[in-house]
Amino acid sequence: MLDRQSQRSLRTGWTAFLVLLFLSPALAVDKSGVKPTSISLPSGPGSIEGLGSDFEPHLNTGTSSYNVPISLPAGTAGHSPSLSLNYEGGFGNSSMGIAWSFSNSTIRRQCEKGIPRYEPNGADDDFDGLTDETDEQDRFLDPSGEELVLMDNGIYYPENQEQFIRWRHITTDGNDYWEGH
Known part of the structure; x- marks a missing residue:
């Protein structure tokens, strides 16, 4: 058995050991090479973001x-x-x-409604004088995946308008044009 003085010094020693054990991570020096302050990223063209x-x-x-x-x-x-x-x-x-x-940003041919023809639209496959069948015309998709529909003026427009984008164009001779969907 230990006397009182030895027990007290043993208890004090263990207490000091536990305090140092729990405080040591806070006092440790971080020698990691991946700290944000250690790495300097390049700047200018081609730099990493x-x-x-x-x-x-x-x-x-x-x-x-x-x-x-x-x-x-x-x-x-x-x-x-x-x-x-x-x-x-x-x-x-x-x-x-x-x-x-x-x-x-690409316009691509739709494949889920048949194999693309890769020919000008309006080719009469069945020689009935009409290009009325869906397999006689390729279908096109805009960059967002919306199907483009051929209008009477020969321009393709999205089947359902989503963004309604317009822009103003003023020519050098003063003509003012609004363009877009």
């Missing part, structure tokens, strides 16, 4: 989406297209990989 605010978790499906913008130099009159590499957790395989897609 962080996740930013584009990362969006979809809590109801357990997936997420993320866009990686691709910076392009300004073109004619300062205009440049906006391109991005997009991640959608529930998206299937594509030319960019699983769950990735490229935001290119």
Whole structure:
């Protein structure tokens, strides 16, 4: 058995040990090479950008989406297209990989209502003098997937208007035009 003095010093020693044990992480020096203050990202053209605010978790499906913008130099009159590499957790395989897609503004031929013909629309396949059957005309989709319908003026418009975009064009000779859908 230990005497009172030995018990007290043993208890004090254990208390000091436990206090130091719990405080030691706060006093430790972080020697990690991945601290945000240790890494300096390059700046200028071609620099890496962080996740930013584009990362969006979809809590109801357990997936997420993320866009990686691709910076392009300004073109004619300062205009440049906006391109991005997009991640959608529930998206299937594509030319960019699983769950990735490229935001290119394209008009594409619809395949779910038949094999595309890749010929001018209006070709009379059954030689009845009419191009009235759906398999005699290709169907086109806009970048958002909306079917484009050929109007009487020969221009394709979305079947259902969604954005109603208009822009004003004033020519150098003073003519004022409103264009768009």
